[in-house]
Amino acid sequence: MTSKLMTVSEKIIDIHHPKVDDIDIEDIARGLSHLCRYVGQCPKFYSVAEHSLLVYQLVSTYHPDIDLKMWALLHDAPEAYMGDIAAPIKQLVKEFVVAENKIMATIAKKYFLEEREIPRIVKEYDIVARHIETDRMRMSSFFYGTVDKEYKDFKIYNYDPEKARIVYMNEFYKTLYEYNKKYHIGGGVSE
Secondary structure (H helix, E strand, O other): OOOEEEOOOOOEEEOOOOOHHHOOHHHHHHHHHOOEOHHHOOOOOOEHHHHHHHHHHHHHHHOOOHHHHHHHHHOOOOHHHHOOOOHHHHOOOHHHHHHHHHHHHHHHHHOOOOOOOOOHHHHHHHHHHHHHHHHHOOOOHHHHOOOOHHHOOOOOOOOOHHHHHHHHHHHHHHHHHHHHHHHOOOOOOOO
């Protein structure tokens, strides 16, 4: 069985040996915008791209560091190549987690992120985002937890995949521009 897949941009990615040149933000945006959160077990379609935008909004509001903002947008990027597997199942498949971590490190390298693992603060806002999402979609607070009043103004929009892709790409390119200004990087991607 092969460990390779072809993206919509016709790049071939070996999930066990990903290369920086194989990573493409258009593929990431398309993959995440067509992938439903909660393995589809939510009342309306809610994409991983929109979830990433919510984490980005939270980080931008409370910790507006450019590196953290970029991490917020990219924290679930490996799912564009590997799909979204429910956390309890993911932990049962160790080889999946190893491959996912390799892809995350390659994405981090592509976009000049010094850390190769998702920063703790982004992981914390990932959990906050889950609470906001499940509250707004009226999913079980008993199972998913409740949202603090501090986050009452954050919204979800249940964008269709194309709208989610466009909004994600716009935020990515704005953040990349800001990132390039800070670090004086030409072109914005690692070769």
